[in-house]
Amino acid sequence: MNLKCLVVVLAATLVSGISQAQTTQSAVLEDFKPSSLNQPGQEYPQVNSQGYARFKIKAPKADSVKVSLGLGGRGGTKLKKGDDGFFTGTTEGPMDEGFHYYHLTVDGGVFNDPGTLNFYGSTRWESGIEIPAHDQDFYALKDVPHGNVQQILFQSASTGIARRAFVYTPPGYDKDKSKKYPVLYLQHGWGEDETAWSNQGHANLIMDNMIAEGKIKPFIIVMTYGMTNDVKIGAGGLRNFKVEGFQTVLTDELVPYVDAHFRTIADRSHRAMAGLSMGGMETHAITLAKPDEFAYYALLSGGTYSPAELQGKTKPDLVFMSCGSRERPDGVKKAAVDLKAAGYNAVSFVSENTAHEFLTWRRSLHELAPMLFQK
Amino acid sequence: MNLKCLVVVLAATLVSGISQAQTTQSAVLEDFKPSSLNQPGQEYPQVNSQGYARFKIKAPKADSVKVSLGLGGRGGTKLKKGDDGFFTGTTEGPMDEGFHYYHLTVDGGVFNDPGTLNFYGSTRWESGIEIPAHDQDFYALKDVPHGNVQQILFQSASTGIARRAFVYTPPGYDKDKSKKYPVLYLQHGWGEDETAWSNQGHANLIMDNMIAEGKIKPFIIVMTYGMTNDVKIGAGGLRNFKVEGFQTVLTDELVPYVDAHFRTIADRSHRAMAGLSMGGMETHAITLAKPDEFAYYALLSGGTYSPAELQGKTKPDLVFMSCGSRERPDGVKKAAVDLKAAGYNAVSFVSENTAHEFLTWRRSLHELAPMLFQK
Secondary structure: OOOHHHHHHHHHHEEEHHOOOOOOOOOOOOOOEEOEEEEEOOOOOEEEEOOOOOEEEEEOOOEEEOOOOOOOOOOOOOOOOOOOOOEEEEEEOOOEEEEEEEOEOOOOEEEEOOOOOOOEOEEEEEEEEEOOOOOHHHHHHOOOOOEEEEEEEEEEEOOOOOOOOOOOEEOOOOOOOOOOOOOEEOOOOOOOOOOOOHHHOOHHHHHHHHHHHHOOOEEEEEEEOOOOOOOOOOOOOHHHHHHHHHHHHHHHHHHHHHHHHOOOOOOOOHEEEEEOOOHHHHHHHHHHHOOOOOEEEEOOOOOOOOOOHHOOOOOOOOEEEEEEEEOOOOHHHHHHHHHOOOOOOOEEEEEOOOOOHHHHHHHHHHHHHHHHOOO | OOOOOOOOOHHHHHHHOOOOOOOOOOOOOOEEEEEOOOOOOOOOOOOOOOOOEEEEEEOOOOEEEEEEOOOOHHHHHHHEEEEOEEEEEEEOOOHHHHHHEEEEEOOOOOEEEOOOOOOOOEEEEEEEEOOOOOOOHHHHOOOOOOOOOEEEEEEEEOOEEEEEEEEOEEEEEEOOOOOOEEEEEOOOOOOOOOOHHHOOOOOHHHHHHHHOOOOOOEEEEEEEOOOOOOOOOOOOOOOHHOOOOHHHHHHHHHHHHHHOOOOOOHHHHEEEEEEEEHHHHHHHHHHHHOOOOOOOEEOOOOOOOOHHOOOOOOOEEEEEEEEOOOOHHHHHHHHHHHHOOOOEEEEEEEOOOOOHHHHHHHHHHHHHHHHHHOO
C-alpha cells in the first residue's frame, strides 16, 4: 500500500469513523450512568448498558446545542432545550464500544463539554466519552503492581528544542538495578500527541495487567510526538507530510537518549516500532528506511507492508498489521497472507465491531505485546 | 492562625484573587501575541507587553460571550460580537503577571476557551492564560539537563483505590545508581490536583534550572492528590475539611511507597513538606501531628505557624511561610518574626505584585528550594 493510498483511507476513516452508531430503534433502557471519563463529580454525559449516550448542557440563553456524536454524517445529536436552561439529548442509536472524541456546537461556536475530561485529538483538546466494552477488563486499573509513566525532555538538535516523550517502565524496574529491557517505540495518530497512548490508550494499564498475568515479559514503551514538521498540519497537510524530520528525531536523537538514560537492551532485536493511523504510516516509512534499527514492526489501522517493500532488507522478526472490522480488514488480512507466503512472520488482527478509534488500538496493543521480543 | 481563620482568608482570596487588574486607563499597546498556554496553532487569547489580554471566540449565533478575567468583582470582560461571527474583547486593565485560570460564559453556559490548554482548578479543568512575568526566566524551558516527572500509581489500603502521584527525579538520577536523595512532598491547593505543580507551577523546570546553575543540591519532589475525603468538596466543604484521611494516605502509604521505590534518604532530616493554599493547611496540620516525619515545613499562601503550636515538639530545621503582596503579607512576616524570636529558623517571603495565584507559588518554590536540606 503506498502512502497516497493510505492517506485517502485515513481521511475516509477519520471522517466516517467518528461515530458508527447503529440505526436500531429498540427501546432505550433507562440505566444511564456517568461516563468514566467525566470530570470529578460531573453527572453528565451518561451512558446506558446498550451504548446510548445522553448529554446535558447548561446554556440558558442559547438557541442551539449540538453534540458531534450520534449518527455520523447526519450532523450528530441535536439537544433539546428544557425550561430549566439545560439542553439534553440522547444519541439516536447505540454507539460503538470504546473511546470516542467529540465536541459541542453552541450557537455556532465549537466548545468542549464541560462535563468531561479532555483528550488531544484533531490537533485540539477534545471532549471524550467511554462506552464500556465487553472486554474492558484488559485495560482496567486493578490492584496489581503498576509500572510508571514518566515525562522526559530530550534536547533535539535537529529541531532546536527540548522535546517531550513519555516512557513506560514496567513494575519492578526500580528493583533489580542490573536488569535490562527491550523497548517498543509507540506512535499516536494524526492530530494526537504523545499523551494519547497513556490517556486514551491506557497502554500502561494494558501492560501492567498482562505482566501481572504472566502473559508477557516486561518491556519499556516510549511515546513521543510524531508531527515534527508543523503542528498546523491540516486537511491537505497530511498528504504533504514528510517523515524525514521525525525519523531524525526518533532514530538519531530519541533512541540514543533512551538507551543512555534507561536500562535498555540497545540492539535491533530488542527494539520494536508501532504506530496507529498516521503513526503507522511513520512506522512503515521509518522501519523500511532503517531496517537495522528495529526488528518488530506494527501498523495499527495504519496500512500494510508488501513482500516487495521488505525484499532485500534485513528481515523483520515480526510484521503485525491490524484494524477495526469497520475499517478495511480485508486489506490487512491479505497483506499478512501475502507476507507469510513470501516467508515472513506476519500476523493480522481485526478488532470486532470497532472503527478507526482507540478501542481498536487498545486491543491491537494487547494482541501485539505477547508477540514482541520472542526471539 | 487557626484553621477556621485560614478558611475565611482562603475563601476571600480565591474570590478576589481571580483578577487583580489595575484600573489604569493608559493607551493599550497593539503588540499582542498568542499566550504561551494556547493550544498548538491557536492565535487567541493574546497578551500584550503591558499585560492586557485579548480574547476572540467564534459563536456566530450567540447573543453574549463573557470572559471571567478582567476586573474582579465587576463580572469580567464582556466580549463584543462582530459581523464575522466572532466575539472579541480586551481586558479593561493590565492583568497581574503570571498564570490565571478563567472560563467563558456563552449565552449563560460555562465553557472553556477552545483556544487554550486546560488546567485543573476549582475542581474542574479550566482555561489558562499566562501574562509574561519580568522574572519568567527562572521557570523557562531551557537547554539544560532535565529531570523527569513520572506518574506513579500506589495502592492505598485506607481509601481502597490505586492513587496517583507525580514524582520529579532530578537530572542524573538515572546515572549514579548509588546516590540517594532528599524528598519534598509538595501539595496543590483547593480544587486543584496532583497535576498542578507540574502544569501550572513548572516545578520541574524551576528545579532543572536551579540545579543547572548550581544553586541547589538535587532532591526529589512528590506531588499527590490531597482531597481524599471527597472530590465534591464545595464552598461549605472546605470549612468541614478533615485532614486525617489525607494524612494517612501521605504518611502511612505514600511516604513508605516512595522510600521503597525511589532512591531516597529515608529519614526525617531529608524529608520536607510544603503546600499552597489548602495544601498549606494540610502541611500545617500534618507536620504538627507528625513532627518526627518531616524536618522542613513550608506554607505558600497557606497560613502560618505560631511558637505555641511548635512548642514541645521535635524542632523543625526550617519554617518557610510566603504569600503574594496582594494577599495579607503582614501576617506571614509577623509570624516569621515571632518564630525567630522564639528560637526557630523561620523565613517569610512575599511575592511582589501577585495575589493568590501560581506566580506567587512558583516564586515561593524558587525561594524555598535553596533553603531545604541544608543541615
